[in-house]
Amino acid sequence: MIYSWQELSQQVETSVNSFDFSGKPDELYDPISYTMTLGGKRIRPTLCLLAAQLFGGNLLNANNLAMAVEVFHNFTLVHDDIMDEAPIRRGKPAVHAKWNRDIAILSGDVMFVQAYQLLAKGNPERLSEMLSVFNQTAIEVCEGQQLDMNFETRDDVTAENYIDMIRLKTGVLLACSLQLGALESGASEKDGKLIYEFGEKIGIAFQIQDDFLDCYAKQEDFGKRVGGDIISNKKTFLMLTATEKANEGQANKLNGLMSIKISDEEKVSGVLEIYNELEVPSLTKFAMQNYFDKSLAALNQIEAATDLKQPLIELAEMLMMRKK
């Protein structure tokens, strides 16, 4: 039988919640159990299991790798929340806010090792390849976070720089999760690279969509405040595209809206007006569609049965809000 992404996602949730993250001293391990059971969409481990299924592997074996990527992802959230001074994570206090900075640093470090402990349970014949892709990914995720922080104070960021940053910050870990599942199941090197590309491109498309929705979602469908990125002067794909396309008058108007003291409503509607003048919405949708198409093209090239690809396509469509 072929499992749907919903079934495998449920399986991941059960695995995470039954995993024993406890240890001594409590101060170090309580934040780990807390973080891991805060929920979340479990996209990365689900992708790992879907890739393992695609190549006919044993899902029980792949489960350790699925856990590895989920623990790693949560480690990055614990450290990122310190850096971003974000007090809330998934509606609950972030670790550094509930405990303190030092405990967040150190229990994050332990989670990082736990990810490697889980990874080390992978298929011994492919362990070296798995370590290699995981190490490279972990470094790239850190690079993405550093670039993201650098962008806040840089004024020469291009839309292309931005795409590379979100590729590192989001794309490569989705890609790695899939590749690990594929390697565990004995996929060829070529198919491992194709499934990696599928995840990388879907990650970029998803992040561009996230920027788009921040401006154009209906408030009732959107978890955050619509226009939040505009209000906080965030360098999103839309803002960077607008900056590149703007003529002198439009550029001055944009800079004015971002620096003078006006109401949030005026700022958002002023910026959206310029976005519309410059056709930023359709350019953004085009970029999104372009990465989504590339993602599916990579999946299409993989040598595996079409019905085994279907759950991956459905998860991709769900991420791109084309299906529930």
Place this chain on the structure above:
Amino acid sequence: MIYSWQELSQQVETSVNSFDFSGKPDELYDPISYTMTLGGKRIRPTLCLLAAQLFGGNLLNANNLAMAVEVFHNFTLVHDDIMDEAPIRRGKPAVHAKWNRDIAILSGDVMFVQAYQLLAKGNPERLSEMLSVFNQTAIEVCEGQQLDMNFETRDDVTAENYIDMIRLKTGVLLACSLQLGALESGASEKDGKLIYEFGEKIGIAFQIQDDFLDCYAKQEDFGKRVGGDIISNKKTFLMLTATEKANEGQANKLNGLMSIKISDEEKVSGVLEIYNELEVPSLTKFAMQNYFDKSLAALNQIEAATDLKQPLIELAEMLMMRKK
């Protein structure tokens, strides 16, 4: 030919200084090159190479593992300095002081991955064992750091608890460094465990000695201020031993010295007087000698030529200040 520890230590210094730690973005990688070239005694990588030599292995292959433990050790220093709010490391500004907290967290994380990248170059046949000992060690080092922080505010710490903390914080990484070198060179599981024990026990002996010297070194031979631990109320092996041995009067006197406002000189001489009354110096020397003996006993049991053990014995004697 058999290399002395001094020769191998020099080799490590050369390797570290010729290794390319650079990458993009600079903000992430500059602190790594900076940290790695600050110097230090390079004890851990030297132990790794000595163990590789002991079991007849190729020192060039073991060099990657030596680098792995040195990068890992320096990663822990970068994160520890944030937690301890220590502005200076090896006479230079610590990373979080020279750059900032976020860069110290993130470049520390990258160093952690770099350690795994170097480890992954180890002997493929023993990679799984190496990963396992390294993961376990990395977790224990974090546990040791957390216990150390907990001890500051706990008033029920025993000398035994303290030994376990220094075992985790210092002993296990010396032990792991040796075991990795041994595994690389094809040592048996039994000899791998014995060389681990040699390092673990030497680490404990060394830390106890460090506490001893803080009270009893001649100022001209000692890098820090003699009596510094007493002045800062640090729960050292000596203080915890004194607390355990003290009668009610002595305990009250100790508590008084630690809480009332007196000059540093009065405090140090008052505490040393109690240490002497309770024979703390000889108890401490006894504990030190006991761990040193256990360490050499483990080395003695290893099936390897005596002349290959000699450089390890000499490094141990240097650490215990019995030889230059």
